[in-house]
Amino acid sequence: MFWQPVYRSQDLPAGRAVPIRIMSEDFTLYRGEAGPHPEAEGTEGRAHLVAFRCAHRGAQLSTGWVEGDDLRCFYHGWKYDGSGSCIEQPAEPEPFCQRIKIRGYPVQEYLGLIFAYLGEGEPPPMRRFPDFERGFVIEPCELEDYPCNYFNRLDNASDGAHVAWTHRESLNRIAAAAGVPPRPPTAEVRISEETEYGLRSGTMHNGKPAFQTHLHMPNVNQPPSGSRGSLADGRTLLVDGLYFRVPVDDENSVSFTVDCVHLTGAEADDYRERRRMAQDTKTAALGELSAEILAGNKVVGDMPGDLSPFQMFWIEDYVAQCGQGAIADRSHEHLGRSDSGVVSIRQLWARELKALAEGRPLKQWHTPAGLADMIQATNR
Template identity: 40%
Template sequence: MNRRISDSDLVHTGPDTIGGQYMRRFWHPVYRSQDLPAGQAKPVRIMSTDFTLYRGETGTAHAVDFRCSHRKAQLSIGFIEGDCIRCFYHGWKFDAQGHTVERPGDVEHERPATRIRGYPTEEYLGLIFVYFGEGEPPPLPRFKEMEEPGILDAIVDELPCNFFFSLENDAVHFAFAHRDLLPERNLSGIPKVWAEESDWGVTMFDQWPNSNRIGIAQKGMPNVGYIVPTAILLAKGARHAFHVSWRVPVDDTKHVTFRANLLTVTGEEARQVLESRSPSYYDRSNLGKLGDAILAGEIRLSDIKDRTHIEHIQDYIAQVSQGDISMRQNEQLSPADICVVTFRRVWKRELQALADGHELKQWRLTEKVVPPLSTI
């Protein structure tokens, strides 16, 4: 048996870490589709490694290594030609699989075999997903409920804290971090919470003292959150709001949260919803600055008059304020942290199995996790 896996292994995702090796067995969103026009390339950093993301002239998104194999120039400053990318420095050209297509100036028979690595890429729910693991990728997970007609928003937020700080957000924090929002949601007190392992990860439950309903949040392994609307459990055919999110590490000190939100309204109702949104609904560029100003003591939450994104700002300061990942060594968890403890236990079990060379659990989003609407 290898060394014993601990909580500290969960927060490190570099290529040489056990957590990073596990994370690379899954698909991850890396960019919003609408932000990558055809014929453009972008540098992206995921799990402490740099990559080149580009959209070919055909409209297909591709991901390859960060640097040219020739003189190691950054490929994202190069030229897009068809579905290939040509290095800005000396013109070496690579296809989407990383094969060298052209090496200007070289004599044909003197060319040694050379290539960079290409990574499988798919687009779904307005996001670009990449598989960074070895071998054939697993199927990209699909969310049937998210494919219903309606208003789909893809949202991207970067937070300067470890991805696990966001992954471990639970219902108890709402009673305090979002306490000013409780009245409008007809909630009061502190919720009772519990959790259990599922076919997909961990199911987290909450019930507030003044409510008979049970809230359900699904945590999919390794870094996916899926909010199952209570309406699904209560009334077939009601308006539903679906929410799925991914917490993707940039490195061990910051991460990006990718969200896909679907409101299942169409026609005139959809038009009214879109018209009711304020201009600030789509502008999230200032949220991190506001959060940082609050943490620095320069402003207070109550100073923010536009409350369109107040819940996000509250989450931002709660998660970022937890500080460096080394501070987790001094945590004092309580019974109210049962959801956090359950999620960490599942994560550590899987990392231990990987370290020991044992079989890993195959996670599936089954009907036990999310019952189909037709059965409600």
């Protein structure tokens, strides 16, 4: 019932088709060839999402050929347009294309990601994030493919209490690099409140709420702005992040992270260039390192010193969340006051799923401008 990111725009060149798996279903994602054919006028090729298999005899469509804005099957050459309608059956003396249609899904590109609507009926309007439309640099990060259910990841969205421990090694390294002592973890009164977009969570600070994260219902996390800090010139960059936690299947999930870096003009161009050069990290390697820790062959402190804070957080969250089990057994948990954010997320989801099951209308969520500034202000 919600648009979800399914791929990074930069990873799908014009004229290319790929198989993808989202929410336990397989699909074919492809990008039409760049102009001059009329559908792609003025674009780099439009993205399309259709069924995984050909309607003829079930070949995997991603192995075929992109022709203009259409996709031709590898097996006997049937051709489909971006909506999934069959438009050619070259081996048939009397083609019956008009009777053949595979499923096609609405697709939009936004914030450097390809979003699809996989639900029934008319798609709802795309969720917009006004804080990420302010003209700053928008860059999607490396994907986080975790072998655990997406709810392990989502549960973590309002779990401020994990940061001091799960990210202890990272925080120590960041403090050491800055030449300051690490801040000791403390017990704090944790709070959450429901909003028009989902939930915001944080702590009480001098008798006032200090919010540290936003959850955009149903599955987008926005942590405090901060520096990604891995870039050569050592400047502290202000970065807002959005984390889309998307189910691949019951035991796997993928996170699409979008960075909004507060730079414009020549500084922005310079930053994009440096970031492009730095972007050769193999996230598969991060997954392997994380798996080594879970297997007991390494500890987090053994991780290479040249990993960026983003990569260290990647590994640390993997260890914590995949370590809960691919499908965590929540009936054995013992929740305390510090888990109030986790409880609030589960209650929101339970309420909305109950409404869905009973055929009642769901809450319509809306993300206003100014949320990034709200959590920056409390952390500066």
